[in-house]
Amino acid sequence: MRHSSSTAVTCGDTVHYQLVLRELREVSPLTQTPTTDAPQLQELIDALGAGSVVTDPATIENYRWDRANDPDAGTPAAVVRATSTEDVQAAVRFAAARGLPVVPRGAGSGLSGGSTAVEGGIVLSMEKMRDIQVEPLTRTAVVQPGAFNAEVKAAAAEHDLWYPPDPSSFEFCSIGGNIATNAGGLCCVKYGVTTDYVLGMTVVLADGRAVELGGPRLKDVAGLDLTKLFVGSEGTLGVITEITLRLVPSQRPPTTLVATFATLEDSTEAILAISSQWRPSMLEFMDKPTINAVEDTTKMGLDREAAAMLVIQSDEPAEYAAKEIEEIEALCNENNATEVFYTTDAEEGEAFVVARRMAIPAVEQKGSILLEDVGVPLPRLGDLVRGMAEISQNHDVVIAVLAHAGDGNTHPLLVFDPADEDQKQRAHTAYGEVMDLAIALGGTITGEHGVGRLKRPWLSDYIGEDALDLNHRIKMALDPHNIFNPGAVLDPAALNATG
């Protein structure tokens, strides 16, 4: 049906929101704000060609923000559109020689400010590096970082292969950005996250060298696993210019189940029971505010009184999928599900899943949004959800919760009226408290979006002084002058102290 088919592709966890973190925590400014004058840039242009170096202010304006839209984004001196590893090396050498910040950028769909531009620096855009080579014999793909996730999936599908990681922004996020943030998605509960599909890469280091790590080999234990070190490093350690990805056989058409529950406890108990005994390929959670927002938008007849709804899929072969789903249905009923439906028809299943895909667009209709990405060990999911309900009450701010429940990764959406300054403040306070809560429950401040610049103030509280120190030492070992994405993930001032 037109409207459902068209919205089925707009499941974007692509909330664009503005944060004024400085109201919440003290964040040190950049220690260096270098400036570059034209003659210096001329050397870069000579090295790369005018076509690859952008200095037009109007064009540069497009490279200052990602979807976090950090109000403190700087204006770069130039944007480099690399076309090859050599281009990247030249740009990095140019920047290193002058101590200029280098912010690597994919498609700019990041949600944590990881590719927010730095004043006077260089934005190193990968948008022109989009080659995809699928190797059916090794079931691998060699891709350049600028290719979209959806383009990689499509190229794999031509060989009946599948690249599983499916961030909701898959149609407009780059594979390079996925690697940099170790992106997740809906099928991670069964198929794992980005890093589980990264076999190797070429990465340009701070001194301009390009090193090759790993390759098309499932097993490779020679030396430290440096490949994994760069996955999720958010552009702070080097610039990835080529990736070798693992592909798997195409996914089978899923069997889909939806269940509603009268209490949060029943739903989280059901999630625990299901994920401890079965292995669904999707296990998504929506709470009451989310269900009601979706019902307001879709009029699909969801139970507005339900405290929670689960959307579950099995992609096992038909006979086994039927068994798995029936067992899951039984577990839902044992935990007092008020309603359970399931279908083995893939098209009907997609119509079921629309309820989840519409969640963020529907909640966005309610006001401005702060999007969280906190995750906890599954047994604490109930505590997290209940705790967020309290925070919501204490600050009189709507918190609509949806979650990739199977892996404990939640996306609380804090809704506020941008015109209501007081409510905006309360929302920002609650935003911090949700992360503090996750930490208290032994959880993480970010499951799949990355720390970037927005969540940096909470990093040390979460990982602790020792782990933070380890981060600093690795960063300084690889990038002693902090030219790669300064201000992202790690506090430049603290780094200087380390160095």
Added chain:
Amino acid sequence: MKIAVLVKEVPDSYGERKLDTTTGLADRGASDRVIDEITARAVEAAVSYADSAQDAEVVLVTMGPESAESMLRKTLAMGADSACHISDEALTGADLGLSAEVLAAALRRIGFDLVIAGDVSSDGTGGLLPTMLAQRLGVAHLTSLDSAQISETEVSGERGTYGGTVSLRADLPAVVSVTERMPDPRFPGFKGIMSAKKKPLETLTAADLGVDAQADVPRSIMLSVTQAPARTAGTKVTDEGEAGTQLADYLAEKRLV
């Protein structure tokens, strides 16, 4: 109370739509086949009335190729009770007159108190069928309604016209067509999706309806189809202080203002 809703399967206007330049027929392979969204709004109007009414029955009616059946099944999931699919090779490329004759015959056979259609389809852009049906069925028409109120005995609504809005009403039976301003169609619910495949769906031919597609009556025939040249990069100018004037002249030349 029986409400018949005319629904139509059209090429997805979000994608590339193609005509076969030799037959003049739509190239069905070229793009997804979806329900014309405006007819989905017509279904929404009928189903939301049925939700509130005592014993209202909603029947979907479409004339189209076999592929239209899956569209009918999906639309049944919105809450309609049954569907009637007129599918007949002899009706391929039927003009408005023949389409109206066939649909009117089907509506008489089904029986109705109210017929709801979309005002203009996204592929044919004719907007004539609802009134042609009203004439054939000998009932009143209320076309291009931006809002509609349905009761047991009458239907009323508002439609835009030059410089304002007119309010209309008619006793039932009547034919209504609705515009994009009507409420968004609901998404199919879980119960609806599960029950849709069990709902009655009747398939009819022109012969079943006593219609002779070859009858020697005035018809509109297609003489030629030409593909317009593919969209080129277009003109791109840098404003030297005259671009506004250039644009005005461009728009006037293309009859867009």
Added chain:
Amino acid sequence: MAENNVVTFLPVLPNGELVGSAAGLLGAAGRLGSPVAVIVAAPGQGQAAAAAAGTFGAQRVYLAETPQTQSVLTAPALEAVAAAVGATGAEAVLVPNDVDGRDIAGRLAVRLPAAVAADAVGIARDAEGNVVHHSVYGSAYTTESAPTHGTLIVTLREGAVDERAQAAEPTVETLEVPEAGSAAAEITGFSENLQASTRPDLRSAATVVSGGRGLGSAEGFALAEQLADELGGGLGASRAAVDAGYAPNSYQVGQTGVTVSADLYIALGISGAVQHQAGMQSAKTIVAINKDPEAPIFDIADFGIVGDAFDVVPQLITRLKERAGGGS
């Protein structure tokens, strides 16, 4: 003599003036033969309209003045047009492709019966008779249609025909319109709309003007609003503009918003990200104004202007007003 009469229905506005499409309708009629105008007006309003029809080239005018125009839908006009067709043996009937015109054409086509051609953008004669031109699938194709035989009824797309007929001194004949039958809807009220409230629905508007973050502020977004109203178009916005609070969510054009089906789409300060293009690239003609020479929107724009919308748009509006004043 074989005078080829072309009956042309000319709607009359509430203020008694002829509708704007009248000149184009009579121009098209003149192309096929002798333009015969049918005017149905409230008592006392007809003569002025009939005279106006003459200046647009009507050779003859059938005039029906009846209070029913304000109380019964379609029927009075239908009866008048049918009477004119009967009296003149017209070979063709032209009506504007608007809601009233379509209602008349639909009922008349069944009543005569006659072949009907919808949403024509042009009309001509060849050796075998009248040929109608259509522009389909968002102008991706042009088609020609013709009737097998008998009278041809055409709904003509407004503004599609530039041709104008010679002014004439029409003979005006008065028609008595019979009482409408029971099977007609009653008109129970008419309310005049203000410009703002008649701004067309974004989804269906023939012209859409959208503003992006390039407009810089909620105040700046008023520029898009101004142009939209100037062109009688719908008003849209990019996600960036909505997120920045320049425009409400309902204005958002794109993947997570509305998809427009416009003949003309004007993007002001919109870079044209993939997600935005998903909502507007099916528009027939795309115009983009953006400071950034590399904005992706230029890749799909039929007419792109690298410049500041705040310079270009006011000049555009001025020029459009000049042209309108020039009667073109």
